[in-house]
Amino acid sequence: MSTGTESEVEPELTQPASGTDEAELEALLGDRAIAREEHLNAPGFVINPNDVQAVLSDLRDEAGYDHLSCVTAQQYEDRYESIYHLKKFADPTDELSIVVPTTTENPVSQSAEPVFRTADWHEREAYDLIGVEYEGHPDLRRILLPETWQGHPLSKDYDQEKPQLVTLTEHQNPIQPDHREADSDTMFLNIGPHHPATHGVLHVETVLDGETVADVEPDIGYLHRCEEQMCQSGTYRHQIMPYPDRWDYVSAGLLNEWAYARAIEDLADVEVPEYAQVIRTMGAELCRIASHMLALGTFALDVYGEFTATFMYTFRDREVIQDLLEDLTGQRMMFNYFRVGGVAWDLPEPREEFFAQARDFLDELPAKVAEYHDLITGNEIFQTRCIDTGVLEPDVAKSYGCTGPVVRGSGVDYDLRRDDPYGYYDQLDWDVITRDGCDNYARVLCRMEEVEESAKIIEQCLDLLEEWPEDERDVQANVPRTLKPDADTEIYRAVEGAKGELGIYIRSDGTDKPGRFKIRSPCFSNLQALAEMSEGEYIPDLIASLGSLDIVLGEVDR
């Protein structure tokens, strides 16, 4: 469980940790660091493409950078570049960027997969979209785009106008008989992309030995909508903000918007009025409750099967939140409520009515949570199904870069709201929930308790908003009509989304649109751990584990 020490040290570390141990890091890296770079969030070291594994494992083992948060690849005029955004689970403000440039002619760089398991998918994505090749990667295939795709869409020489025509004969024939390994004892089973339990269009290639799962490989990309590219062609000021709602589209819109808002506000140095921060905090926590309700309901579907009471009850409660959010933002899911430097609107008039509705919801919540405990977690059959299934050990979870309720259910005390404070969280009284079970049950309980913590936060926000002096209710800072951050400023900023750490990397190129916009999706990293959790267990456990990860394919595929 929590060691408690981070939270005590934390106030001194609110500054970006550029000053911490740079001398030590320099000593550790020695002459492997060929140059220095400065990102707004972290110091950067440029290293040779052949030193990636050595540098990252030294940093992990000796300097404590045990969280490979994200891998960003991009192409400049003269080079390709991979950036490894490193953090510490114990203190996510202590960040470090490892920049690995490669030549345009020969974009080959050493893979980080042997050091951090999470690099597997991240590097595949970089290869798929940018075209950087990773030497020593166990399985460097395309991940988001089809195998037959021509070119790498985010590279400089890619022709976006050219249609991608792949004939059926060139492609794998979907209806040809498939007798792979006909004499083996195992059975290959496609779970998805059309299957009731995959929570969207996910394809899980499963090999079964009887009812036991022998091998699992999630195949993603069915819902890839070029979100990064779309953000790269929108202006910072207005046109990017509507899109984060569509990453994790089920309920968590405001949390996603905050990820972009935080990145751009730090990049463009915009100060957000405190009043707006309180509204943001309240809205984001409402979204978190809605999202966790949905997670609970769909998990119940996976374990119960069919339309169960739990699913409808969670939807009933989520509906109340959606009504509140509709009053606040004007839309039930695609909010577009945050603006750079604040929020679009003040609370709806009459304010008393909004407060009353919100407080009614909060008053009823404990009874509802108690009902869920009666209905779900107290049920012995539910317990036999969930306890000790889908086990995810803390070390494995860290190596896969799991975050959010998934890693907190494995006993890792990591929550960006507290550890890397933003918004109004650090001035409110609430707790980070962790659970030691490492299993499906722990993750469910973790979410249910987080709902109660979110309710606490909302309650405090409501108190603050009610008493806020009328003449200080600034909902937006004075932001220029066009934002043009200095060229080649780079920033990686993350917030605690409903599913975990949702990070945005932006490199500005001096125009009013980002030069590179990279989304670090929590679901993407969490989903990687599925194989680790379900191999050797039964099919029902695979389905339950998938449900307990609470993925949204819109965010996985982006």
Added chain:
Amino acid sequence: MNAATTTPLQSDVLLPERLGDLTGLNEFGLAGELLSTLIGAVIVGSLILAMTAVAGPWAKRKITASFTDRISINQIGPAGIGIIIADAVRMLSKENIIPENADRPAYDLAPIVIVGSALLGFAVIPMGSGIQLADPEVGLAFAFAVAGIASIGLVMAGYSSGNKYSLLGGLRAVAQNVAYEIPLVVTGMSVVLFAGSLQMSTIVEAQAEPLVDLGVVAIPQWYALVNPFAFVLFLIANFAEVGRNPFDMPEAPAELVAGYQTEYSSVYFVLVYLGEFLHIFLGGAIISTIFLGGPAGPGPAALGIVWFTLKIWGVFFLTQWLRSAVPRVRIDQLIEIGWKGLLVLSFANLGLTAAIVGVIA
């Protein structure tokens, strides 16, 4: 106790015979007997099918909706009851899509086996008001036997569909039926020990005797009251046998898409779907007969069929209740509960009952 004095309508004369008397068909010897049996079977069959028609498209939705705080069907007819006709038209007019890889005769036969096995079981059930087609001395064994045939239908459906999910569902059905058939029959045996007969009518009559006489009301000697332990065991085994929550392994929506019935559409789907309800009702009918006094209830004996229907619907309602409230167990847990739990308990129950009956006797 003499049967004739308690329920004259019930067991003395079977439905075909009475029909024969009424219509005068008895005069025509064997042919007439056959014809009157056929008419009786049609009456009973229609009754049961009418019940499933109400249960499948309408009652199931209404019950689930009330558990989940929804409104559900209410547009056609009072309380939406007209949906039965609408659904029938809709399902029957759909294209019957048969997968290319289907193993034809088996694929076509499976729905018939599933439905037929359940309907056969009703032949020996005394439904009160004189409705019983046959009353062989091995009635209970017959009911168990034909109900067990359903699992062959499930395997056929699962195997012949040429779909891996169906196959998994079919295999689960076998494992499950083998594991739960034995506890089911063994627990049923404990009732036979009480009644001293396998004949359905005798079992029903034996339950008519009062257990406790409170003066105003006499609580009858229903075996659910005499041996509640056996009743609970039988209920659980029955849920597994008919594949309902928490034991809906062969179907397992969400895991196996829809299990053995994944590839069925149109008429075949209707049959498979009705088959499920028929089996729930057959399970309910057996439970009512051997544990709940069959058609017994207050009021004149002619009301027997009403009481009997209510009891069956009670069991059906329980399945729907569990469906909305109880998670599904895992296949290995299901087998474990069956072999290590229910089987042992059912034998213990049998032994205990035998000892008690022996001592009393």
Added chain:
Amino acid sequence: MIGVLKSMATTMKHALDGSTFTVEYPSTAPDVSPRFRGVHKFSQERCIWCRQCENVCPNDTIQIVMDDKRNGEQYNLHIGQCIYCRLCEEVCPVDAILLTQNFEFTGDTKHDLVYNKEELKSVPWYKDIDPLESREPDRGAWIGEGDGEVDYQ
């Protein structure tokens, strides 16, 4: 076993209290909040053809055609492509384009969802809510202009 019974009791409680939270949609029109963003309504009277809405639109939903004297000729909006972000309303200096609360619209093909300025003009108000007034009461409302609901010109 206690837990199983408890869950059964919980669902039974819901079955017995008889309350429902779903609505019969077509017969009971749902209440939408004043800020809700539905189909657009456009007023040629107010529009000054500054093209700000066209510029701010994140996915090129709005298309404006002007003649060589910068007089507006066409104002087309693809309501099937629109993501209802309300940025056009936000940047409009004269409140010429509004998002009404109306969310009920259909089309047989996606081309039916391309609205020109006449179609945009005749989009009905939903339950007579004037979005402008309910969102920002200090700005002039649309309803009340002219005689009828739609007849603001």
